[in-house]
Amino acid sequence: MAFFWYNTQIMKWTKSLIQTLRENPGDAEIDSHKLLIRAGLARKVAGGLYSYLPLGMRVLRKIQQIVREEMDRAGALEIVSPILQPAELWRTTGRWDTMGPNMFKLRDRGEHEFALGPTAEEVFTDLAKGLVSSYRQLPVTIYQIQWKFRDETRPRFGLMRSKEFLMKDAYSFDADAEGADKSYWNMYHAYERIYGRCGLKAVAVQADGGDMGDSLTHEFHVLADAGEDGIAFCEGCGYAANLEKAERRCPAAGDKAEGSGFAEVHTPNAKTIEEVAAFMGLPADAFVKSLVYVADGTPVMVCVPGDRDVNDVKLKRFLGAKAVGLADFGTVLRVTGANAGFVGPVGPADASLRIVADASLRGATGRIVGANKDDFHLRDVDLARDTKIGEADFSDLVVVKAGDVCPKCGKPMVIKRGIEVGQVFKLGTKYSAAFNAVYKNDKLEEHVMIMGCYGVGVSRTLQAVIEQSHDANGIIWPASVAPYMVVIENLDPSNAEVTKVADGLEAELEAAGIDVLVDDREERPGVKFKDADLIGFPVRVVVGAKGLANGGVEVKRRADDKSKTVIAPVADAAAAVRAALG
Ligand SMILES: [Zn+2]
Structure with a gap:
């Protein structure tokens, strides 16, 4: 004797506690x-x-x-x-x-x-x-x-x-x-x-190993504009890394001089790079942005091109520090002699202050830097000549941005947004040794x-x-993770014939391992269809007296528009649903 057991749960909307909301x-x-x-x-x-x-x-x-x-x-x-x-x-x-x-x-x-x-x-x-x-x-x-x-x-x-x-x-x-x-x-x-299998397009991106040093780790990201994390991609070779980790091939520093000669410039109230650049009529990358950080309690000055941001993770790694963070105003004033906005690598008040710089500033000349004196900048600075930044103080310290050159193949990179949904991480012996x-x-x-x-x-x-699979009307679930793969819209729940067809199809599909919800509410079709689209069941079957009189039931995929609706005779309805599920 054959014995079959199906994991079925006949479910009607009126018994389901489903409640959709109109308002966000x-x-x-x-x-x-x-x-x-x-x-x-x-x-x-x-x-x-x-x-x-x-x-x-x-x-x-x-x-x-x-x-x-x-x-x-x-x-x-x-x-x-x-x-x-x-x-x-x-x-x-x-x-x-x-x-x-x-x-x-x-x-x-x-x-x-x-x-x-x-x-x-x-x-x-x-x-x-x-x-x-x-x-x-x-x-x-x-x-x-x-x-x-x-x-x-x-x-x-x-x-x-x-x-x-x-x-x-x-x-x-x-x-x-x-x-x-x-x-x-x-x-x-x-x-x-x-x-x-979840229907997601997820990409594996290289990530920073954190305390684990250069340990191998990948994050899996779902690309979405709403993602919190930035990811650098190279369409040339497939290089992908999150912004904490992403490297770039460093451009040559070059000379940004306008030939005016090393001198102090009065720049009253111009604190940000944008303000000074506008004041002096020069592009942001002619400036050196200088920030005072504290690494494990010790102040350190970090210099990057004026149009770039410091990557704290790279800085931490380069300094071999446990923690880095921006210094408070008092510390900035004490070690440089000026307030934030006017600090620079040339002769800070504390002569012992370590100064590190992004690799793209190696050999940079003709730059404008803060003068370590409020309301003043220095122009035509030659980093090798005028500062004590040594060869060992340069490293890749900036956040990569669109157009930066891929470290692997040399093509320009793009930046996308991602939602991190997983991570694989080589731990080594950190925990097992402890x-x-x-x-x-x-x-x-x-x-x-x-x-x-x-x-x-x-x-x-x-x-x-x-986030990855929705439209203006609602969610579009992949069949593998949909709450129900199919919704059967019973348009005339009080009509015995219609209900018999709807429930019969439900039983047939459930027996085939397809989970189904029957919408048996006494509601206008418009309301029912709107809810079905909002929840996003992959396939919708419409069973109504009018349809049955005209030859059958309607089968439509949530992802398709109305024009692709299939009319199937009742006997073929289950096959049409299976075909729609793919
Ligand atoms: Zn590449």
Whole structure:
């Protein structure tokens, strides 16, 4: 006897708790946030905190399932670890103190300290230390899909920057560097499959390794104008890096002199490069922008061309500092002798002040710089002749911008916006060494395991799909993650014949593994169609008395316009829906 079990859940709109909204939420700045709320996928509980409503929950579950299947296919093992993490684990790596105010910290009634996990390197490393003893158990990758917490200063963009979010985090443990490399690329390719299956066009971009030095890491970004992150792309060779990391081939400095000779110029109240440039009638790149930073407590002057911005990440890396930030007014005045806006690399008040400069200023002559004296600039400055910036003080220190030359192939780059939906990261032994997470090799010698960590923002991916796939009428879900793949519009719910056709088609599609919502509301067709477009079911089937009399039901893809509507006889309706789903 054959036994079939279908994961069906016959669902009628009137029983679904779906509630669409006509008005955009007041705090929504981007389309996906507006649509998330208006389509009834989620509802705000407080700033940065959301309840996922039945429709949103279905999408979240589908994305989780794709992530889970691809992790399992890549050989990773699923576990779940506590959200509440003891401070001792974080103290082992020193991150209890360095994570800063983004981490939620609390105490239990016994005054023991805990964090609401923003990530779980410590927990997983400690776990692997306990579970792994021999090289025979390696490599191993462990993952979980768990809620994470971040005390965002300014939660915004709906699920994009929230205080609580669902994340898949995986951690790989290997015996050697070669194995760690394999684990990294194994996850990288799993991520390509995950985003592809979610219907997302995601690109992998090089990112900065942070405290991990030059460690290999890629971020996966969904390109969207509303994205918070800038990404430099080369269409010539495919180079892609986020703006923290992106490098450029340095142009020759050249001479910007207007032949006037080294001299002091009175520039009253002209503080910004734009103001001085306008005052002197010269282009911004004839100026050297000089900023005083403090790196791990020590002031340092940073010089870049007048039309460029300092890249703090590159600066931090170049200086080998743990933290860098702009100096306060008092420090600026003390070390240079002038207020911000009039500082420069020629003879600052503190002669011991270190001065570093962007590589594009190497050999620069004929530049205008602040005179370290309020209301004055110096013109026709030769950096080699007039400053103490030495060969070792030059480095690539600016934020790349459109038109900069690709470091790989020499073609001009473009800048696009992206939403980061995942990251793969080679950790090395930072965590395993701190926990002394070791294995024994075949000679019974102990070695520290080599780690990688890999995150997918599951709830963020949900909203990224909306951001990448919507139009003026609403969301256009890819079938793989749609709350329901098909909506059947029963235009005459009180008509027994129409209802029989609608419900019959629902049962047939559900039996074929296609999830369906039947809109059985006594509403005007216009209202029903508008809601269907807003929520964005991939395929809409219209069943009405008039249509049935005229030969069948209407099948239309959400992504297509009206002209592509197919009229299918009732007997062929399921086949037409399957064809429309592709
Ligand atoms: Zn290139």
